[in-house]
Amino acid sequence: MYESKNEPLLPTWHFTLRMFKHIGLAMAIVVITLSVGVLGHLWLEPIHWHDAILNISLILAGIGPFIMPASVAGKMFFALYSILVGLVFITTLGLTLAPLAHRLIHKFHLDDETD
Numbered sequence: 001m002y003e004s005k006n007e008p009l010l011p012t013w014h015f016t017l018r019m020f021k022h023i024g025l026a027m028a029i030v031v032i033t034l035s036v037g038v039l040g041h042l043w044l045e046p047i048h049w050h051d052a053i054l055n056i057s058l059i060l061a062g063i064g065p066f067i068m069p070a071s072v073a074g075k076m077f078f079a080l081y082s083i084l085v086g087l088v089f090i091t092t093l094g095l096t097l098a099p100l101a102h103r104l105i106h107k108f109h110l111d112d113e114t115d
Contacts, residue, residue: 002102009106018099026092033088034060037081044074060085 003010010018037056042049047067055066059082069075 002099003106005106010103015099015103022095022099026095029088029092029095030060033085036084040077040081041069041074044071044077045069056081060088062089 034053034056037059038049038052041047041052041056045052045067047055051067058064058066059078062085065078069078
């Protein structure tokens, strides 16, 4: 997927396209995570869809829930969902920063070969 250290640095246009692909994939992961949270919240709690979106969006942002769940199943779902959100945050951060880190390290390797 990425070029090896023996290949030249990727042109800026191709690197920009790679960044957009990674950001798009990260956004898709966030949308899927948001959908899972909203559906679980609607299924386990007597709440309107717009309140469920607000509540899950605040959890995804790391702020915390706006409306606390009343049922035991809802509380368990929120606990497990919060763990999932933490993993999704790390995944999307890594997915977004991977091309930048690779380009930076690749550039350093190219600089070492010219000396």
